[in-house]
Amino acid sequence: MTIGELLKEYRLKKGLTQKQFADGIVSTSYYSKVEKNEHRITVEDLVTILEHNDIAMWSFFRKLSLKGDFQHEYIIKLENDVLDAYYHSDKKKVEEIREDVEESTVSNKDEYLLTIDGWLEILKKDDEEPNLEVRNALKDKIFNIPDINKDKLNLFCNFMEFYDLESNVMITKNAINKFIDSNDTESQEVLLAIMDNLLYLSIKENNFNYVNYIISNAEKLPLKPQFYFYQNIISFYKHLTNYHFNDNKDDIDVCRAIIKSMKLTGMKSYGTELEEFLNNHI
Incomplete structure (x- = not known):
């Protein structure tokens, strides 16, 4: 049609x-x-x-034989909607998007379905059985990209939770070495997100061996409007780490101020998750 x-x-x-x-x-x-x-x-x-x-764009586009600009628009919509649903912890919405992609004529459909399955894995609760086939497929896909390019950087950023901490540190160090002095703003933005994720995973495992290294490198990146969110989160983890070592209540006050800022700027779900993380680590 x-x-x-x-x-x-x-x-x-x-x-x-x-x-x-x-x-x-x-x-x-x-x-x-x-x-x-x-x-x-x-x-x-x-x-x-x-x-x-x-x-709904999904309902419309999946009935078409997608080509050129329309396929590109579909993919952009796909990526944005999946991320939005993930940040709102809306598993049902991610599942609906997956069904639409399954019925679409988009090229490389299997790759997009694998990525969506990865987001569904991340949204699983601790007591839910992990799909190891999906997780290993994503890990293999990332490792099979020979160099740290933008595609690998984005994939790794999204699915770091599937790796052990040592593997995450190794890949992150390679990414830092390649992009810390780059003029590519998009790559540096993803690099900041990776460092945010690694700080989260490190503190979650009560492993502070790499925290200072990550924070010091994150603070080398320039202050830019598009970096504000990630640099704010870096600051949150920095003060939480300071509290871990110094037991200074002022650091917790800063963490709570950052959480309040998140909620006031429309990221209520993320702010709530950050608040729960803080309460579990003080």
Whole structure:
């Protein structure tokens, strides 16, 4: 089915005229030719029409033979929605996204399904049985990427919990050596996220052998607006570590202030998880 045919199908189901369906986005005459496959609609206009008519992108895109820009838009939406669902601990939403991807025509579908299965593994509670096949497949995928490039950096950042601490430290050191002095802001942002994760895993295991090394390297990175969240978390773990060694209540006050800031800026779920982590380690 073409984009035009599918838009027409959704429009008729909603009982709308072409003018109502594309109101304020493209002209009625232009939209009419889109439905007839005489005009090609842009990705931006298509997404806007779908949002205007309360049509889920997943439901729409999975019925298409995805190509070019539309496939790219689908993948971006996939990655953003999975991350958003993960940060809100919304396992049901991740499962729904997985079902949509399973039914889609996206290229490299198996790779995306494996990544989504990885997020579902991370969302499992401690008493749930781990899927070792999924976890090992992701670990193998990361190790099989020969160099620390952006793809490997992102994959490793997302699934560090599947490794033992020593392996995490080894890979993180390699990443630090390659990207600490880089001018690539995106890579440095992921590097900060990796260091955040490693601090979390180290403190969780009550292993402070590498904490100062991680924090000192994190503080070498420049202050940039896009780094604020990660540098804030680095500060949280730094003060929690200071409290571990010095028993200074001022450090806990700083940790609580960071948690409050998280909640006030819309990251309530993350702030709550950070608060639980703090309470378990003081």
